[in-house]
Amino acid sequence: MKLRVGLFGCGRIASHFHAPILSQLPDVELTALVDIDPENRGRLVHLAPGAMQYSDWRRALEIGALDAAVICLPPALHAPVACAAFDASCAVYVEKPLALSLEDGRSMIRRWRQSGKTGMVGFNFRFHPHYLQAVGMLRSGHLGEVCAVRSVMTSAKRALPGWKAKKNSGGDALLDLAIHHVDIIGFLTDSRWQVDSLHSVSTQKDCGSVAILSGALETGAPVSVTVAQTTSTSTHRIELLCERGHLHIDLADAGVPPLQGGSKLSPRLARLLARLAAVTPRELLHNPYREPSFRIALEAFVSAARENKQTSPDLEDGFEALEVVLMAVKGRTLQK
Secondary structure, X not given: OOEEEEEEOOOHHHHHHHHHHHHHOOOEEEEEEEOOOHHHHHOOHHHOOOOEEEOOHHHHHHOXXXXXXEEOOOHHHHHHHHHHHHHOOOEEEEOOOOOOOHHHHHHHHHHHHHHOXXXXXXXXXXXXXHHHHHHHHHHHOOOOOEEEEEEEEEXXXXXXXXXXXXXXXXXXXXXXXXXXXXXXXXXXXXXXXXXXXXXXXXXXXXXXXXXXXXXXXXXXXXXXXXXXEEEOOOEEEEEEEEOOEEEEEEOOOOOOOOEEEOOOOOHHHHHHHHHHHHOOOOXXXXXXXXXXXXXXXHHHHHHHHHOOOOOOOEHHHHHHHHHHXXXXXXXXXXXX
């Protein structure tokens, strides 16, 4: 029997990734499209011609015909909708950030635990082949200890939806972009962040925000994350400076190897890096809408939800990243 899934939020990202992917998965029946904007819902009808359409997310859950909810609504709605979905005995996949406050995040986790249902946060980059390859390399010990990490993530300049332009609505560069790298850096290094070391500097503009989040891992390695919503193109790269070489991971620049070593590499490690770069299809990098990790992440969620099992990254992972970003915001210097 197919998993009956409701898509809560039918905006730009959901229409490019979640809706097409869910409509193609053989174990899924996309039975509900939920969005306050009828045009957003209408654009996805061809992907789920039999799906019911709802402007009110409460009504979609009251009907009781869903096994799972995929939540792509504005962040202010993540916690109330996820909590209601768990109360309705649905498995939940909720996009980042988990919530806009730690209190709401804790409430969501309580309802998740009480429900016994699958709860997953949308840190899809954990499933990206480049990052999984990098994890294998770092765990092998060939590069030695991670001494420092720096990363950059930007989105191409575009007209932002209303909630992204409002202060404290979850659309700023830290909660929109930096939270991805906060999670993936912890995932790559197998280390938690030192919460008391965090600080951020942010500049707000009409077309988005620019921010730098700095801190340290519990290993002592310093970290710098630069994010921006105002640039001319998309950028997504992380550099790990290690004892016996540097590891560069680039998901957006098709002109460089996605995995690349720095100086002082042994011939064996250099050959390994070259092989890893060679086996990855570059065309996935150039077009962000062909990003493979969304599909792999949603497949993992569907598989877990069908078996009523927990999977990773779960809501605790989402809460940990949220705590890091909010603590950095707390120590933020806002530049106008």
